[in-house]
Amino acid sequence: MNDRIDEITNNLSRKRISESTIRRLSLYYRALSLLEKEGYETVSSKELAKREKLTPAQVRKDLSFFGSFGTRGLGYPVAELRRQLAAILGIDRQWQVALIGVGNIGSALVGYKEFVRQGFQIVKLFDNDQRKIGSNHKGIVVSDIADLESELKADSIEMVVIAVPATVAQYIVDDVVNAGIKAILNFAPVNLRVPSDVYLRNENMSMELEYLSFAIVNQHAQKRVRT
Amino acid sequence: MNDRIDEITNNLSRKRISESTIRRLSLYYRALSLLEKEGYETVSSKELAKREKLTPAQVRKDLSFFGSFGTRGLGYPVAELRRQLAAILGIDRQWQVALIGVGNIGSALVGYKEFVRQGFQIVKLFDNDQRKIGSNHKGIVVSDIADLESELKADSIEMVVIAVPATVAQYIVDDVVNAGIKAILNFAPVNLRVPSDVYLRNENMSMELEYLSFAIVNQHAQKRVRT
DNA sequence: ATTATATTGTGAACGTTTTCACATAAAGGT
DNA sequence: ACCTTTATGTGAAAACGTTCACAATATAAT
Known part of the structure; x- marks a missing residue:
């Protein structure tokens, strides 16, 4: 069997x-x-x-x-x-995900149905903006980023999505790593340093537009590609 | 020279x-x-x-x-x-971009600063929801998707970002292609058909989480990768 | 001037990924 | 029972992408 x-x-x-x-x-x-x-x-x-x-x-x-x-x-x-x-x-189960940075991109991801469909549940939100802390997004109350470490541990979060400005992303990642998180999806357009036992993926949306721009400008040059 | x-x-x-x-x-x-x-x-x-x-x-x-x-x-x-x-x-210039689908993801992209920084300006929004049509997002009034073809042509749009539900994405793309657009960035989690002279890129955010999930579940299996 | 040092540009070697091509095997028709 | 069709699984070949290694060349120091 x-x-x-x-x-x-x-x-x-x-x-x-x-x-x-x-x-x-x-x-x-x-x-x-x-x-x-x-x-x-x-x-x-x-x-x-x-x-x-x-x-x-x-x-x-x-x-x-x-x-x-x-x-x-x-x-x-x-x-x-x-x-x-x-x-x-590994998507034959639910993953508890925390999202850091409830701005433009962050708020969109909270309600992103495709995440839920594949088993990724955003169960925790963090921000450093006093006006956002305590507010409710799709049923989740935004926590203070100062409490990151304790709250991540308390809720046994396994994955973190980072949607903060590029300038502060490294500090946030350092905290996330200290909290023992081993998997991070980063939306900030910056190259982050993490220890070698932490998995980090970068999502860079303007890179895709740049690829399109290159393709138009250099019609002849590259092969048709399957995206 | x-x-x-x-x-x-x-x-x-x-x-x-x-x-x-x-x-x-x-x-x-x-x-x-x-x-x-x-x-x-x-x-x-x-x-x-x-x-x-x-x-x-x-x-x-x-x-x-x-x-x-x-x-x-x-x-x-x-x-x-x-x-x-x-x-x-090809980013030594401005690109006029239209965004179709002012939902969750769509609204986030309207205010996405990194796009602007790289020269991609979202100058037109479309939706099919009567409640959204005519409303203002960051200074742009949402147009009716029924007017897609004429409005895209009128404003000489060169790139289109698609952020509509997967179920309708193919119909939208067909219209976009008919309007003569040659570059499309698709956020709908579906594989779209376009003629071979149209550049299409897919942005699939849950795919990145799935990669992380795979990495955790199969620690040993894959190589550390540079994302 | 000469030498030491830094660093590019690139052909060749290497490694990885994709594609080919075919032996293997199941299903369906006669 | 046999043949035809369909389609997998996989070694081997081909294509592709990355790294090596070094000649070429610039700068800086003496």
Whole structure:
């Protein structure tokens, strides 16, 4: 019964999974959720690839890193593969997320349904602005950032989203790291230093517009890309 | 006097610039802006690499695709290189951007300062909600999405940001494409179809949280990555 | 002038990721 | 039972991206 789990563990510990593969896993997961809703029981690598603008070989290779989920001649079982991917991505559970910085971007993220849909629940808000502290955003009362460390620990938060101005982001991150958080998503347009056991991802929205701008200005230069 | 421009053009038309290189150009640009503010006249590939967590060789190779900007023994002229990169990225000008969908994410983006700082000005808002149409967001009156085509053309908009629900995103994109727009940044968590001459980038914020979740759940598996 | 030091620009080596191509195997039709 | 079709899983090849290593060249010190 635990063969699959062993297999996954084995594969994971032996092979190196690339960042691109993991990102595509998210895409597959999303596509499978949709396919399941549409009533499909199985799906081929060809169809999955088409929906996410990839190649069938890529899909098969990506999945093969984690096990053999398909049936030759038939394809992959939609519901089952979705479940498997959820487990692999670690989104077969709820994650308690704290959000720091209830400004422009911050407030938008509080109500971002896609987070909830994937199991990420923002359960705590922090800000340093006295006018915001104590106020209520979608049912969550904003805490004083001065209480960051104690409150993060008290609520056993595992992930933090940072949406503060670039100038103060490093100080905030240092506090977050001190509170023992190991996973941070940063929206501030600045490069943050974290110890090597802390996972940090940066979300830089204007970078994407810059890419578009480059593409327009240099029509000829780069390849069409699958975003 | 136009040697540099010719050189850039030549390099661009001959070589293939990878997506990663372009994304790093954005990082260099940001780092250079900061260095300039800090008063530096020159910067070495070593220092630039350190600031963006890359290798000096990477920095030099990336820049070398576009020309020879540095001086051996000295490094790169900060202000000059910043200007050059702005020109390469196409952000040495203002871009008129329209934003469709004044919901959660949409409203946040209207006031997102980093966009403005890089030359992207949101000058038009659209929504289909009667309660929102006509209302004012940061000085911009929300237009009816029914007038999309005519209004986009009238205001010579060149880029569009889509922040509508996933279920309607494809219809909106079709309209946007019909209006002649060639560059689209999509925040809806769905894969959109566009003709091959339209540049489309997707911003998927929960994908980043999923990556963090994967990283925590599979500590051992993937390499530390530079986000 | 000469030498030491710093640092670029780049071809070649290396490593990683993607794609190819095919053996394998399940399902369905005859 | 056999053949045809469909489609996976995966080594091997190809393509791509990164790093190495060093010649070239500028500056600074003596």
